[in-house]
Amino acid sequence: MSEHIVPRKVYFVVFGALMVLTALTVFAANIDFGVLNDVIAMTIAVTKAVLVILFFMHVRYGSRLIMLVVVAGFFWLAILMVLTLSDYNSRKWVEQRVRQSTIPSEAGR
Amino acid sequence: MATHEIAATHHGPAAAHAAHVPAEHSAHAALAHHFDNLEQQREAGSLGMWIFLAQEVMFFGGLFLAYVIYRTRFPEAFAAASNHLNWKLGAFNTAVLICSSLTMALAVWAAQVGRTRRTQVFFMALTGLLGATFLGVKAVEYYDKYRDHLIPVRGWFHWEQPLSANVSEQNIQMFYWIYFAMTGLHALHMIIGIAILLPIMYRAWKGAYSPEYHAPVELFGLYWHFVDIVWIFLFPLLYLLGAHYAGGHAAAGH
Numbered sequence: 001m002s003e004h005i006v007p008r009k010v011y012f013v014v015f016g017a018l019m020v021l022t023a024l025t026v027f028a029a030n031i032d033f034g035v036l037n038d039v040i041a042m043t044i045a046v047t048k049a050v051l052v053i054l055f056f057m058h059v060r061y062g063s064r065l066i067m068l069v070v071v072a073g074f075f076w077l078a079i080l081m082v083l084t085l086s087d088y089n090s091r092k093w094v095e096q097r098v099r100q101s102t103i104p105s106e107a108g109r
Numbered sequence: 110m111a112t113h114e115i116a117a118t119h120h121g122p123a124a125a126h127a128a129h130v131p132a133e134h135s136a137h138a139a140l141a142h143h144f145d146n147l148e149q150q151r152e153a154g155s156l157g158m159w160i161f162l163a164q165e166v167m168f169f170g171g172l173f174l175a176y177v178i179y180r181t182r183f184p185e186a187f188a189a190a191s192n193h194l195n196w197k198l199g200a201f202n203t204a205v206l207i208c209s210s211l212t213m214a215l216a217v218w219a220a221q222v223g224r225t226r227r228t229q230v231f232f233m234a235l236t237g238l239l240g241a242t243f244l245g246v247k248a249v250e251y252y253d254k255y256r257d258h259l260i261p262v263r264g265w266f267h268w269e270q271p272l273s274a275n276v277s278e279q280n281i282q283m284f285y286w287i288y289f290a291m292t293g294l295h296a297l298h299m300i301i302g303i304a305i306l307l308p309i310m311y312r313a314w315k316g317a318y319s320p321e322y323h324a325p326v327e328l329f330g331l332y333w334h335f336v337d338i339v340w341i342f343l344f345p346l347l348y349l350l351g352a353h354y355a356g357g358h359a360a361a362g363h
Contacts, residue, residue: 003151003320005221006214015211022203022344026196029349037353041345049338056214056334063152066159073163077170084174088181 004061014055021048139322147321158328162335169339172291176346179283185273186280188351193259194288195250199348202246203340209239210337217330220323229313233306236333240303247296254285261285288347295343298336305329
């Protein structure tokens with residue numbers, strides 16, 4: 001019946017991990033990995049966020065209903081990102097197709 | 110009582126559970142009358158807070174989306190503008206916020222296990238001070254941007270460094286719009302956070318929170334950690350994105 005109480009040791013370990021990951025993200029940003037720089041930075045940020053959510057925010061010890069709300073929140077964000085970016089990034093394809101279909105007719109004039 | 114027992118046998122565990130409610134209500138002053146037990150009450154509070162936070166994810170999500178779109182459009186301008194931010198202050202503030210999350214987690218812990226009001230207030234005060242430190246550093250950064258004419262307002266904004274071929278001043282200004290919108294909204298959340306923390310601290314000092322009842326402390330903790338998470342993403346995206354270009358840009362300046 002009683003609330004799950006997270007031992008203080010867990011908080012200190014998570015705190016240490018967050019500090020180490022912060023140092024790591026600064027270190028990694030100063031090395032040129034090409035496109036991987038963003039992947040590394042975001043992987044570290046997501047890892048830190050998950051640690052905060054699971055332990056500081058007690059979701060690991062919470063009910064499935066709360067886990068569902070948390071996942072749904074970020075899933076909705078993913079929908080926002082994926083649908084909008086697929087629109088922005090595919091506009092060039094349409095422009096290219098329009099150009100390809102108009103250039104031959106102009107050449108044939 | 111006879112009717113309760115009959116109901117229990119007919120309707121199974123739910124009805125049997127309801128039959129126990131009066132006993133628990135009389136045992137806990139902390140239990141509101143519309144909840145069956147303390148666990149359900151806690152769960153409902155957390156659930157409500159998480160639904161609010163899911164909405165906050167959307168609130169900040171729009172700005173993150175704007176960042177991604179403009180950055181993919183103007184990658185060089187964003188890298189150059191980002192390099193002008195002081196990453197050391199950003200990293201310091203990241204550490205300050207992580208420390209404040211730890212002290213807030215410990216404040217919740219102190220209330221959960223029934224430590225003295227002094228201990229509870231101590232951890233809350235530490236959280237508030239770290240939050241104020243963050244805002245102080247942020248104010249210094251904003252002042253630097255003001256001094257360097259980087260507030261993205263027409264007639265004020267001016268980029269004094271040399272621009273490389275694909276970069277216009279407007280593109281750089283776009284970065285600063287997004288920088289101020291995102292960090293400004295985040296700082297507003299910190300200010301609101303401290304404003305909410307103060308009355309909770311006052312009530313903690315009055316001894317309001319116990320292992321049975323500490324919902325405000327727990328739910329405020331969720332809010333505070335969420336604001337920390339936003340910064341965990343803002344720091345690498347705004348301060349570090351151009352770090353490895355730094356050498357290249359210095360060379361391009363010649």
